[in-house]
Amino acid sequence: MLKRRTFLGLAAAVPMITLEDVRKGLDSHLGVTISTADVDHWHDVVIGHASTYGHTPPAELLTGLTPDIAALAELCRTHPHQRDLHVTAARLAGLIGAAHTDLGHDRDAREWLHTSGRIASLVLLDPAGFALPGPRFYGWALAGLAPRALRPRLARLVANGTILETEIMSLIPAVARYRRRLPDALVFGDDELRTLRTLRTRFLCLLAARSALHKSRTTAEGVTRLVPAARVEIVPRTGHALPMDRPDLVVEQILSFVSEEDD
Numbered sequence: 688m689l690k691r692r693t694f695l696g697l698a699a700a701v702p703m704i705t706l707e708d709v710r711k712g713l714d715s716h717l718g719v720t721i722s723t724a725d726v727d728h729w730h731d732v733v734i735g736h737a738s739t740y741g742h743t744p745p746a747e748l749l750t751g752l753t754p755d756i757a758a759l760a761e762l763c764r765t766h767p768h769q770r771d772l773h774v775t776a777a778r779l780a781g782l783i784g785a786a787h788t789d790l791g792h793d794r795d796a797r798e799w800l801h802t803s804g805r806i807a808s809l810v811l812l813d814p815a816g817f818a819l820p821g822p823r824f825y826g827w828a829l830a831g832l833a834p835r836a837l838r839p840r841l842a843r844l845v846a847n848g849t850i851l852e853t854e855i856m857s858l859i860p861a862v863a864r865y866r867r868r869l870p871d872a873l874v875f876g877d878d879e880l881r882t883l884r885t886l887r888t889r890f891l892c893l894l895a896a897r898s899a900l901h902k903s904r905t906t907a908e909g910v911t912r913l914v915p916a917a918r919v920e921i922v923p924r925t926g927h928a929l930p931m932d933r934p935d936l937v938v939e940q941i942l943s944f945v946s947e948e949d950d
Contacts (some may be wrong), residue, residue, distance in 0.1 A: 720769050722881060729772065731780045741865070745786040747925065756783065777803045780897045785908040810941055815929050816875045817909075827899035827927060831859060845911035846897035846926030852869040880913040891944040893937060918944060 738751045743751070766772055784799035823845070830841040833849045838850045849855055873879070883919040892910060894903040907919045920940055925932040 690776065699712060721772065722743070726771050729762075729775050733775055733782070736779065737782055737909075740782060740785065745789040748786050749783065752779065752783065755779065810944065811890065811892040812937070813895040813898050813900065813925075813929055815892065816873060816901055817906045819874055820900060824899040824927075831856060831917075838944060840883075845899065846932075847899070847928060848926065848932045852931065877909070877913060880911075889916065890919070890939065891920070893929060893940055894919065894921050895919050895927055895929045896922045897921045897926045901929045 732755055736748065736755070739748060739751075751914050756776070756779050759772075759779060763769075763773055763776050774811045780799050781803035784796045784803060787793075787796035789801060820872050826943045830838070830845050833850075837870055842848055842851050892907075894901075894907055896903055898906075907921055911917050920942070922933055922936060923927050925937075930937050944947055
């Protein structure tokens with residue numbers, strides 16, 4: 688028979704674990720999230736860095752955002768299930784990839800863009816890459832150089848409503864002087880499109896009905912056939928600048944895609 692003194696000695700040597708202790712341990716790990724205010728703060732930080740892109744030398748941009756991407760990486764590690772935080776980090780990773788591209792650091796650019804793509808969803812707005820630019824595209828682009836009196840007629844002819852926006856057209860001289868290094872454009876053939884089957888990231892592809900880059904219906908059929916998981920939509924009565932031609936409809940399509948992903 689166990690003596691009382693012996694029992695008390697054992698109890699003192701081995702701490703008793705209660706269900707309340709277990710509950711507190713679980714509570715400290717389950718559903719750990721940072722506040723909406725903190726997520727909004729990091730969103731604003733990323734927007735701030737993005738707003739300097741093209742105005743700040745890429746090396747200086749990378750130096751300035753390094754502490755922030757390090758802090759975001761640590762938050763993502765400690766909050767592995769907080770998707771809104773991960774999307775914000777993905778955006779900053781994509782910006783780092785773009786800066787490395789401008790510097791000619793092709794390997795670093797690929798790695799950072801890969802990291803960004805592993806986390807974020809993808810929305811393509813009448814993207815290049817399905818065909819080489821041809822006469823229709825150059826006609827679409829050069830229409831902006833025409834005298835202002837001719838632009839309304841040209842806008843209808845080449846489906847380029849952007850040239851009717853006075854504020855945007857006033858930026859053309861500055862745009863013409865701006866230079867940045869971009870990798871050579873690649874055309875996605877059937878083999879390249881098939882590789883997208885392996886992506887776990889969902890993506891939405893919005894094509895302009897009157898695209899200056901490609902034949903939208905043929906492109907939509909090809910992407911849907913080769914990448915069944917992709918959502919492909921043709922936006923009616925739009926040219927290549929579809930956010931300018933049908934802003935409400937484009938925003939509606941994107942919000943619908945995002946809401947489906949969150950469900």
